[in-house]
Amino acid sequence: MLGRILVVAIRLTVLVAMGGVVAACLVPPINPDQSARRAAARSATVVVARSVTDGVGLGLQLLDADTARMEKLDLPGGIFLDLASLSPWEARGQRQLVGVGRPRAGAGGFEEGSRLEMIRMTVPGGEVLDRLPFDGDPLPNGAPCWAPGGRARLIYPGSDGRIYALDFEPAGADDGARRPAEICPRELPAEGFPAQAGEAFVSDLSWDATAQPGRRLLASLRFQGGKASGVSGWQLWWLQLDQDATRITAAGRLLDAEAPSPHVRRRFPTAFRDHTGAPRLAYLSTRVKENVSELRVVPIRLDPVSEAPHAREADATVLAERCLASAPVPSTDRGNLVFLRESGETLDVGRVSLEETRGSREAAGPPRDATAAAVHASR
Incomplete structure (x- = not known):
């Protein structure tokens, strides 16, 4: 309660x-020399x-x-x-x-x-x-x-749909006391969103593990106030940051899917390289009317010049259904994906292998040999 x-x-x-x-x-401030020992x-x-x-x-x-x-x-x-x-x-x-x-x-x-x-x-x-x-x-x-590195620096999506950075341990800080102004959220200026789409509302931030550390974020976006009336459906986007991760310098659609619709939600993007080094995208696709969420995985193609990521939903494999609204998590060896789904009065922790999805086209349902570990969480 x-x-x-x-x-x-x-x-x-x-x-x-x-x-x-x-x-x-x-x-009391944290000694910045501690970051070197992390x-x-x-x-x-x-x-x-x-x-x-x-x-x-x-x-x-x-x-x-x-x-x-x-x-x-x-x-x-x-x-x-x-x-x-x-x-x-x-x-x-x-x-x-x-x-x-x-x-x-x-x-x-x-x-x-x-x-x-x-x-x-x-x-x-x-x-x-x-x-x-x-x-x-x-x-x-x-x-x-x-943020990557040894400092306590965070980036988060705000309630106004914008992106903010918060430095608990500012770069170059000494051992002296920090002023309160040094620990305040700072908006990251954003470029690259199409003006005709309206104002972007950002959620579900995650780092793109296929890119240089700290240079590209993934997000779920909705637009409001553009040429189309009302609020758009959720879309998956990539957001490129400058070298110091202080502003967004470019942005683009990550997933080539059907036109954004309130009837289908695509959220919680997670990009990683699997155990072979191939870039992959995992996300949840939800049919709103049935309230059914699927875990999907799709290969990522990188632009040979800009290295901007792009994926096609037509190439996606459905790994699991009845998923809960939580981002999928790759294992350390990148051989499995873990996700959550409700099961009666508790939760199931599902685990599926990524091995058989390599080279797959769209699948009608979860892989036949996918494993799902029903793990009862402690109360």
Whole structure:
């Protein structure tokens, strides 16, 4: 019930907030030399959104793509968190976790007068490093992406549909105390969207693992206010960033599919290179009327000059059906994809092999030898 309360609170704030900034609490700074001692995380682990787990009565969960298992993420007492993600690196056996949270008052609700915050902490351990209360927009509309490298720098989609960067550890910072202004979200100026399409609303950000690290994002987009009336259906796009990842310099359609329609949603793009090095795109395609979501995988073609990615839905293979609204996750060896689907009163963690999809054309259903591990998450 608490999960539903927070999700509703976030969504209501997203709808009504018109502007504002994030005010940073003064906390002891992290020594920037620590970034040099950080190493890549050893497991492909992601945080599952509460919009998925709350429906079956689960708390905040971690999904390990290598073992196809979920386990409960224990948080310090008095903190409730959602829309969270783990750092791609670790130090001394710990990773960092950033998400939208709110102080709790016991087990029955939130502290009176408390506000939503962006919270950064270590896991395991639960040491809180930063708490940034939201005074208004930009609230995230999805989990943040950690910028490649050893710094605590994030990029996230805002409630206004724009993209923001948040530097917890600014480049070139010294050991002195940080000023609050140094820990505030900054909008990334965007170029490359067609003016006739209207204003873009961005969600489901992820890094394109087939590109140079930190240079290309993938996203789900909708347009409003263009030549076509109303709001467009969801589309999959790529977004090219400049060298410092401070602005979007180009953008384009990632998936060549049917005309965007409110009857079909294509969301949660995940690009990676499989175990052979071939670039692939995984995403969810949902038939809205039937409320059925399919996990699809399709080869990516890279432009020989610009290296811009492009895929055709006609080449896609359907790997699974009845998927929940959560991005598919490739295993560390890139041989499998892990996804979530509801099963009675709990969740199934499905795992499918990518081996047989190489060279496949569109399939009518899941591969016959695909494995699905029904793993009951801890409550």
